[in-house]
Amino acid sequence: MPELIQIHDHGVVRELNMARAPVNALNPDLCVALREAIAAAVGSGAAGLVLSGRPKVFSAGLDVPHLLSLADRSALKAAWGEFFGAARALAESPVPVVAAIAGHAPAGGCVLALCCDYRIMASGPFRIGLNESQVGLAVPEGIQHLMRRVVGPHRAERLLVAGEMVEAERALSLGLVDELVDIDDVVPRAVHWLKALLELPRKPMLQTRALARADLAAALQPEAVPLDRFVDDWNDPDTQAGLRALVAKLGK
Template identity: 30%
Template sequence: MGFVEFVKDTEGIASVKINRPKVNALNESLVDELTESFQSISDDSNIRSVILTGEGSFFSFGLDVPEFLGYSKESFTKFLFKFTDLIKYVFLFPKPVVAALNGHTIAAGCMLAMACDYRVMVSNKAKISLNEITFGSTVFASCVEILKFVVGGKNAERVLYSGTMYTAKEAKELGLIDEVVSKEELKKTAIEVAKEFAKKDTHAFRSIKSLLREQVAEEIGKREKDSIFEFVDIWYSESTRRNLKDIKIHS
């Protein structure tokens, strides 16, 4: 079963929608599909910008914790390399990526949103958070460096140390998102932003984006591998494992 809906219009805008009921939790198949979708977009010269969104009341819950609790350490580690490769791929993607955050954007889902160029979020009860610390988990070097790039070092500390679930308004004040709109205006606004990006010279955009982000990517490269191994060690620790087993997302 496919979990990603991929549509491109006649104006050079591609839409990538995560649709994995009920909460768009990220598992291995979904990460593979997202990677394939972005690779396809990269190869299509007719596509000039991308909108990444979700179906329902969640952009993404984050990792499918119950599913990954059944993974061996080796298999989970391999997946995390695959997932962090996707985050870095989106972060350095040569075309503009607009995140249309249709609902709750949590943990690994928030990491994916942070990798985009622009974030529009609905103004209802949706929350956004990097809340890993609240259930005894850590994050990756890519998460830390991209978050610092987006909100600055001090705000990154605030977000990661507290694990706070922020409203869209609070997130905008922190710099986590760029714009807050009603649910009814989300699609329209995301398309408008994507069209503005699409007007830009593609070579110039690619060059500027690379100049802005390549140093961040280099810093990630120095620490990502070790951070993944540390993430796995903490994930499989007794106390964190207990907390993770309490997370239910499919009931």
């Protein structure tokens, strides 16, 4: 079985490359592998992390066909729990994390990117955003907070309510991503940014970072992303119709 997370070391920086073909759909196995890879990297002394994805697709978000196959409520709740566990692992990482976004990042892919310290995206016709409302899902408060903290309350409201996906250039202008580079330079630039940050005095940098990101970790605690309500929304007939239409469209 292929490794779901491929590890590449760049000196003191470790790259965690999501490698679930074809589009890094976030099923429980990938989410668990990501959480474990973060813990292992930190435990082995990595000073910074780069989260990367597949060429032209960072992550296509949650594995909707897998979730639709789960008839049991507890299994569905557990699957969503693993996703939010992976997001929390990024948000609570004690070392800086850069999202190297060399392609599209809708929905859950965008959530993972928003949990990182810095986002570098490939320039070109790639899109990023939280498009949940387009398939009938309400975005929980904790995830809305992630968007508000990077683009501001009013702009976040407009993007979230419309479920808008924005192309790379607009994402940069909104502050949704921090830099655009050529697709082949996304990971090298992420490594370079991290290594420059790591040249700062370590303890005060990490202490300041922890204070600045405390709201991010708090936003992903269970009370801010109530799984029972999420499962209820998922099972709503309108949501199910929207999700099945999405799957049918993707299958064509």
